[in-house]
Each structure stands twice: as C-alpha cells, then as structure tokens.
Amino acid sequence: MSTPEPEADRAYFPHAGLRQSAEYMTAMNFVGGKWVDSRADDFHPVLNPSEGRQIARTPLSRAQDVADAVRAAERSFPGWAAITIKERAQVFFRYRGLLEKNLANLAALVQEENGKTRNEAAAEVEKAIEVTEFACSLPQLAAGEVLEVSPGVECRLDRRPVGVVASVAPFNFPIMVPHWTIPNALVLGNTMVFKPSQFVPLSALRIAELLKDAGLPDGVFNLVHGGQEVVEAVCEHPGIQALTFVGSTRVARAVYARAAASLKRALCLGGAKNHLIVLPDAHVEMAATNIAASFTGCAGQRCMAASVLIAVADVEAVIARLCEEAAKVIPGKNLGAIISRESKERIKEFITEAARSGADVLLDGRGARVEGKENGFYVGPTILDRVHPGMRIARDEVFGPVLSVIRVGSFEDAIAIENRNPYGNAAAVFTQSGAVARSFTERANAGMVGVNIGLPVPREPFSFGGWNHSRYGAGDITGKSSIEFFTRAKKTTTKWNPDARRDWMS
Numbered sequence: 082m083s084t085p086e087p088e089a090d091r092a093y094f095p096h097a098g099l100r101q102s103a104e105y106m107t108a109m110n111f112v113g114g115k116w117v118d119s120r121a122d123d124f125h126p127v128l129n130p131s132e133g134r135q136i137a138r139t140p141l142s143r144a145q146d147v148a149d150a151v152r153a154a155e156r157s158f159p160g161w162a163a164i165t166i167k168e169r170a171q172v173f174f175r176y177r178g179l180l181e182k183n184l185a186n187l188a189a190l191v192q193e194e195n196g197k198t199r200n201e202a203a204a205e206v207e208k209a210i211e212v213t214e215f216a217c218s219l220p221q222l223a224a225g226e227v228l229e230v231s232p233g234v235e236c237r238l239d240r241r242p243v244g245v246v247a248s249v250a251p252f253n254f255p256i257m258v259p260h261w262t263i264p265n266a267l268v269l270g271n272t273m274v275f276k277p278s279q280f281v282p283l284s285a286l287r288i289a290e291l292l293k294d295a296g297l298p299d300g301v302f303n304l305v306h307g308g309q310e311v312v313e314a315v316c317e318h319p320g321i322q323a324l325t326f327v328g329s330t331r332v333a334r335a336v337y338a339r340a341a342a343s344l345k346r347a348l349c350l351g352g353a354k355n356h357l358i359v360l361p362d363a364h365v366e367m368a369a370t371n372i373a374a375s376f377t378g379c380a381g382q383r384c385m386a387a388s389v390l391i392a393v394a395d396v397e398a399v400i401a402r403l404c405e406e407a408a409k410v411i412p413g414k415n416l417g418a419i420i421s422r423e424s425k426e427r428i429k430e431f432i433t434e435a436a437r438s439g440a441d442v443l444l445d446g447r448g449a450r451v452e453g454k455e456n457g458f459y460v461g462p463t464i465l466d467r468v469h470p471g472m473r474i475a476r477d478e479v480f481g482p483v484l485s486v487i488r489v490g491s492f493e494d495a496i497a498i499e500n501r502n503p504y505g506n507a508a509a510v511f512t513q514s515g516a517v518a519r520s521f522t523e524r525a526n527a528g529m530v531g532v533n534i535g536l537p538v539p540r541e542p543f544s545f546g547g548w549n550h551s552r553y554g555a556g557d558i559t560g561k562s563s564i565e566f567f568t569r570a571k572k573t574t575t576k577w578n579p580d581a582r583r584d585w586m587s
Contacts, residue, residue, distance in 0.1 A: 111286075113300045114153075119141075120142065127281070128194075136193065141308045142305050143307075144314035146305050147314035147318060151245055151274055151303075155272070155320055156300055158272045161270060166268065169268045170217045177210055191255050196380070196417045196420060197379060205254055212265075215264070216268045234574065234576045241570075244271060255283075256288070261327070263302065272300065282306050285306075316343055323347070323566065325347075326347070327350045330478070337349040348553075354389060354475075354502050359372075359511045366402065370406055371533070371535035372403055381479070381480060384551070385506060387509075388483075407444055412451050416461065418459055419458040424480065429447045431483065432474075435465050443464040443466050445463055446483075460482060468486060496520075505549030505551045508530050508537075509537055510531075528551070
C-alpha cells in the first residue's frame with residue numbers, strides 16, 4: 082500500500098524528547114513519565130542512511146540511568162498490576178488508535194532514521210498496529226482457569242505479572258520490533274525499561290509520547306538510550322525480572338548468558354541464514370517474485386530475509402526470471418539504504434570475497450549510486466551463483482540484499498544442506514508437489530517455514546520465533562507464547578464445604 086506524505090518533513094522536530102545541544106539535537110531518556118537528560122559523556126551519531134548525513138545524536142547512557150529507570154518502574158508496578166487486565170487493555174486500545182492516526186508521520190520518521198522506503202516503513206507501522214490489537218485481546222486469552230477437582234475442592238490458576246521487565250531492540254525495525262514486547266508485557270501488568278538501538282532513537286521518542294497520550298500511567302514505560310553499558314546494566318540489575326533482546330547471534334548469546342547468570346528470565350533472538358529450496362516443478366513466476374521480494378525487502382536487513390537459494394537440478398528458468406525481477410529493484414526508488422557506511426562496506430566485502438572464491442556474479446549491486454544522494458549507503462540487489470556451502474557468504478549472516486545460489490542434484494541433498502545450517506529462523510520450499518512440501522515442513526530445521534512463500538512470517542495470533550542459534554531461551558516473543566514469558570502462574574486450591582465427603586484432597 083502507498084502511504085500519504087506527512088504534513089511536514091521531519092514533523093518530529095522539535096520534540097520534547099530532543100534537546101538542542103552542541104551542533105545536533107540529543108535524544109533524551111524518558112523516566113517516570115518525564116523527559117530527562119542522560120548522564121552520558123559519549124554520544125552516537127544518528128544518520129539519515131539515505132543521504133549519509135547526521136540528523137541527531139544518541140546519548141550513551143550510564144548504568145545509573147538504568148537504575149533510575151528501574152526505580153521508576155518499581156514504584157509504578159504495584160498500582161499498574163493492581164488494576165484489571167481489561168483496564169490495562171483499554172489503554173492500548175486507545176494507543177492502537179493513535180498509531181493508526183499517526184501512521185504517515187511514524188512511517189516518515191522510520192524512513193528518515195532507518196533508510197527504508199516509505200511503503201516498507203508504513204508496513205512496519207501496520208504490523209505494530211496488528212500486534213497491539215493482539216495485546217487488546219489478552220483479557221480473553223489470559224483469563225485464567227478454574228476447576229472443581231474433588232467434591233467441594235476448587236483449583237484455580239491465575240496469571241500474575243513478573244514485575245519490571247526490560248526490552249532491547251535492534252535498528253532494523255524501529256517501530257515494529259519494540260511492539261513485539263511493549264503491548265503484551267504491559268497489558269499483562271508488568272512495567273518496562275526499554276532500550277532502542279543507538280542508530281534509531283527517534284522512533285522510540287514517539288512511542289513513549291504516544292503511550293503517555295493514550296493514558297499510560299507515569300513510570301510504567303521508561304526509555305533509556307545507550308549502548309553496551311546499558312545492555313549490561315539491564316542484564317545485571319536485580320530489580321529487572323525478565324529481559325528480551327533482538328539482535329545479532331553473537332550478542333544475543335552473550336546477553337542471554339549474562340542475564341541468566343543474574344537469575345533472570347531471558348529470551349534473546351539472534352541472526353539467521355534462511356534457506357529457500359527451489360524444485361524443478363516450482364511455479365516460475367511465483368517463485369521468482371517471492372524470492373526477489375524476500376532477499377531485497379528492507380535492503381535485506383531483516384532476520385527473515387532469503388539468504389541462500391538451494392537450486393535442485395534444472396531450475397534455470399526460475400533463476401533467470403529471478404534475476405529479471407531483482408533487476409527491477411532500484412536503489413533509492415524501491416530499495417532502501419543500508420544502516421551505516423560500515424555495514425555497506427562489510428556487505429560489499431562479502432560479495433567480493435565470494436567472487437574471488439569462484440562464485441558467479443549474476444547481478445552485482447556493489448556499484449549502486451542514487452542521483453542526488455551520492456553519500457547514501459546503498460547496495461543494489463546481488464545474486465551470486467555456484468556458491469559452495471563452505472564459503473563464508475554461505476555460512477555467515479550478510480544482512481544485505483544478497484542471495485547466494487547453491488546447486489544440488491536432489492531434494493535430499495538440499496535438505497541436508499538446510500539441516501546443517503546452525504541458525505533456524507526461516508526456511509521455505511518452492512514446489513507444486515504436496516508430498517515434497519509435506520516432507521519439507523516436517524524435516525526443515527527452522528522455527529518458521531513456508532511453502533511457496535519467500536518470507537514465512539507468522540501473523541497474529543501465531544507467534545514469532547526461530548530455533549537453534551537464532552534464539553536463546555524458551556518460547557516465542559509474540560503471540561500466545563508471550564503470556565508464559567511475561568507472567569507467573571499462581572495456583573490456588575480452596576475448600577469451603579466441611580460436609581463434603583473425605584477424599585484425597587483432605
């Protein structure tokens with residue numbers, strides 16, 4: 082869908098959460114319902130990736146800033162947890178309306194600080210609205226259970242919030258990923274300390290503002306900007322009971338270990354290397370268009386993007402059509418920017434190394450240039466053929482619009498390669514055979530699988546979460562699985578009838 086332009090570019094400037102300091106405006110923390118300055122001595126530049134220019138800066142807050150936010154969350158927790166879940170859901174029903182009302186401005190903000198296309202940014206806000214709608218249904222889904230287990234004896238299960246929770250989000254979805262946790266965690270009665278990526282702090286300011294406008298009590302949601310010190314602080318602070326993290330596998334593993342060592346619940350989502358298997362009977366047009374959209378969407382900077390295409394036997398028609406479709410994806414038009422210059426150079430080095438190792442470059446995006454935005458961080462769609470499974474580009478997450486094609490002779494060979502993948506976010510097969518599709522869905526070593534779908538992202542109420550080294554911790558981050566993570570089960574057994582006959586509960 083196309084999104085109307087906001088009334089004014091950069092409508093978020095000026096903003097109460099931005100302080101004019103030095104040459105650039107500095108994002109402020111949001112603690113106890115108020116905008117407060119960080120104790121930071123250092124700052125991270127916030128760039129517009131499409132143009133390569135600085136637009137603001139993020140304070141690299143200190144552990145004491147986290148402690149301040151935890152205290153505010155602890156003070157607000159008893160009152161917020163005491164009101165009914167239906168009342169808490171009403172706050173997010175109003176918040177959902179504010180997201181919808183501000184969709185165009187939120188999309189413009191994501192485009193400005195992240196570099197996505199406007200349509201991709203709008204789709205991200207729409208997904209945030211969808212997961213917020215799910216949170217509004219939690220009064221029905223987390224209603225508890227009751228059963229008469231013996232004559233005169235009743236057992237009851239209630240869901241209680243765990244307390245103060247923390248959420249650490251990545252740069253690639255500044256609006257959507259925060260909403261994987263914020264609505265569900267808060268509707269279930271918890272209070273939160275939230276840390277956005279230092280690359281994209283501006284969207285988080287608007288989230289905090291809209292939550293307050295929706296009537297969320299002060300201190301229920303707290304925002305602390307920063308980098309490694311803030312993440313380590315939320316891992317170790319004894320007042321935080323549970324932590325979610327989304328980012329690279331290397332950091333997710335470290336965060337999970339550190340949080341678990343502090344006796345916290347932790348759910349940490351990492352990277353991916355998603356494999357798509359194409360069979361000779363695949364529908365050429367459907368396969369080509371789906372795969373092209375999967376590996377180029379959001380400039381490949383998403384953990385569900387197609388990364389490896391396993392071509393079984395003769396699928397030349399699909400590969401040829403895929404190259405045609407990918408060539409229609411134009412940097413600066415319908416392909417967004419890479420988040421930073423360093424990331425752009427890293428992606429280009431992956432491509433160059435693969436070419437030196439013998440891969441055929443069918444489509445080369447290393448020379449991407451956008452007129453009028455020559456300083457932007459762009460890499461065009463890239464397709465590498467005859468990649469060997471042992472090459473680095475076939476093993477490591479590239480996080481860019483790059484697809485590697487591995488040739489095999491049979492479906493069994495393809496499944497063997499997919500199963501050796503240490504990650505486990507997504508996998509998909511393109512075929513017209515129901516038997517092959519069924520075999521694939523049963524045997525693929527991934528938490529989210531697709532048949533003739535290049536991006537098998539579950540829709541609510543089905544939960545998001547991978548397997549293996551794409552996830553550390555139990556359960557999924559969204560959907561019904563989040564109820565288990567963000568609550569504790571309290572079981573109560575009662576007996577009021579003294580005349581009931583004796584039984585094993587006596």
